[in-house]
Amino acid sequence: MPHQCVHCSKIIEVGSREILEGCGDCGGKFFFYIRDEQAQRMREMKEQPIPEFNTIDKRKVEEDVRSILKVEDEEKPVILDLESVKVVGPGKFELDIVSLMNRKPIVFKVSEGKYLIDIDEM
């Protein structure tokens, strides 16, 4: 399953070292996790375009997520995939408390088909 750099939108293929070393284009270490089945479903259904945050919002969302997860080392890659927390926008969150209480790893859903996982929780 591929990832996508949150900052420059570059698609990073499965198993790429860029996930650990940073995006080859912009150096970002903040990635969306794209689920195959969802990406496929979106292609098939031609769903509405994925809402994109502007650059300032992306930075704010990254800061917020790193802060919430207490990932202070900015060199550490963060992959967001936590449907237990949905980032609707900067300062707007929706939490699935049932998933959180069932001790599922914290996954941030940033927009349809794009996820960020707290790898420390895995």
Add this chain to the structure above:
Amino acid sequence: MIKIIRNFARRIFAGVFKKKGEIKLGFYGSPNAGKTSLANRICQDWLGEDLGSVSRMPHETREIQIKEKVILERDGKKIEFKLIDTPGVATRIDFEDFMKFGLKRKAAQERAKEATQGIIASIKWLDDMDAVIVLIDSTINPYSQVNITILGNLAARNIPVLVVANKIDLKKSDIKKVRGAFPEYDVVGISAKNGDNMEEFYEELFKLVKKV
């Protein structure tokens, strides 16, 4: 899986070496249910000091707050509590809600982030509790996802629970509705703000401790 085993081992280990009599008592519930008000009331009654600040604006408590060595006495029996006040659990956080209370955009977004962080922390702390008081605002509908999820999870974890229907001093308070919503639990009605019915609360608290 490793985390579950680690938590289980920690509980067992903590159980063996737990200081006799110390009960870790958590306060859980929706934002503005009165968790900090009740924790403050207990601390005032037995220590003469507050545990945390309260506000009309939701999510005033955004970090776990702890007060140790709170010793309660009843009928000659002393019990030492460690009170753990937790941030309110919610399913949706929107910074614009805080702006309605006069916060600037940046401060409101920061509060939203901290509130989200607080909810995750509250849930992570569940495993560490010996007993939990679930605060329910008796002036609003008790059938909420938050109340039902918290109570269901505590039951699954075998953590003893006391349901406290707060704000009975208000006209809209309906404690019967709370009792009707959760008939399998002991429900005590109080006003944490005014200190109403605290005697019955302490009586129920001592009963709760026996289940630990």
